[in-house]
Amino acid sequence: MVTLRPHIEQTGLTTYIPPKGDFEVFRDDDHYREKLKEWGLSSAKEAKREFWYKDRHVQRLVTIKGYETYGNSGEFNTLVIGFQDGQLSCIHPAYLKEMQQSSFGKESMLTLGDKESVPVSERGTGKESVAAAAPVEAKASSKKEKAAKAAKPKKEKIPKLELPAEKVHFTAKVKQFALVYNPFNEENDEVVVLEEAQIVQEPPLELGFAWCSHSKTLKKFELAPGDVLEFDGKVAAKKLAKGKDVPEEFIIDVPVLYKVNNPSKIAKK
Template identity: 75%
Template sequence: MMAIEHEQLERSGLTRYVPPKGDFEGFRDEDHYREKLKEWGLSSAKEAKREFLFKERNYQRVVKIKGFETYGKSEEFNTLVIEFQDGNLSCIHPAFLKEMQASSFGKESMLQVEEKDFSTAEQSAVTQGKEDTPEPKPVAKSESKKTKATKPKKEKEPKIELPAEKVHFTASVKQFALTYNPFNEENDEVVVLENVQIIQEPPIELGLAWCSHSKTLKKFELAPGDMLEFDGKVAKKKLAKGKDVEEEFLVDAAVLYKVNNPSKIVKKDKQQ
């Protein structure tokens, strides 16, 4: 027994902990925990996995997931908060923890690939921005005397300031759709909402939004046209198309907002 405790103490000294910055989000219940594991690609079994392996080159330790942090401009990304057997908390990317569960752990990590993808995406965005606003070319003297027709500038739609805290929504069900989840490499079922409004002063009209078709929502046996009220957080995250899905599960318009963790759901009479 003392040898095991000594071994754990040695491993604790070898591990570099990255503690959470402050408060982090926990799991509301067993269904929420299971849904998040599936979203991160860590477990899709009926009995949600409780213990995971944290691996280094010369040792491995058992950890549990205590909660998660959100980050990104729209808070659409997650960092896991894991607890070691000695009680220490540390943060880790879900893709990296997933990779640690594989026997082939040690190759280039999914996390590194993701970071490259994010970096490439950011660079593309910068490049695209530069392409959208090209530097003016020098105009020949003969051309400068010509009268040029100026096109009217297209008015930009006002930018919506999304609230960071949980708010109250009204919406109606537009349809069900499938979106590709790169973590578990499968299509996830989602609910597409329309006439989405944040109830505050003044109210905010979002139009279309989407959320995961969780077990909590499935209990309401939703159908297109159903009107809902609920609480939740909203983030700017475009709904990605499903992979190799039938046309009925595709959306014919861009859905730019995602509602996270809807709760206190009330189903009203269906729209006429």
């Protein structure tokens, strides 16, 4: 049986949203697989290289060339995809994931009320609304739950730090390992919890507790609690969520409010 690939249609049938200048590219195959797993696009050992891009005209095969970051602290990603005619465009990872489903087009969780009011390439890039740009959040709690929460005394707010948007140098100590629930693959992912995390600058910026994915790169260092690390990376204000059915040794008992993305140039003292 021969599978026919769709021909490359004329550029005018697809609205492209090109990246804004430079964008993040993948360091290597391990980094590519790690990001695909994070976006819920592939968890296989041999990571997918081609994905379907669908709109109301045709289907096209695309590859992921890299990603942009956005949000107050760069904690969200927009994919940069490449078409077979060399064109680049941006799309939200959750929207590209939807396009891989055979039922796509009948009803999309990210589609606006008026489907034709926003070109398909713009959906999920932040151009139409904040609600469509981010993954679908859980439904709001009931009025009764809201009333109960309102009755509780307000906790003292932790002052927000002015986080740098660019990559910076860190020092930190490994506190422990923890598990965080990944809704894309419906499994717990192992992460590294750091303490005494500090951005090296003048004056130093104290983060306290932070976390990062326990990537294959980090696993090569065979980390253990108490290890002191130096590395480069980007920091985002992203609280460490709890995992499901977590063993006691992976339970974290302190608030961890900052995530370090893509640590590199790692050194263990």
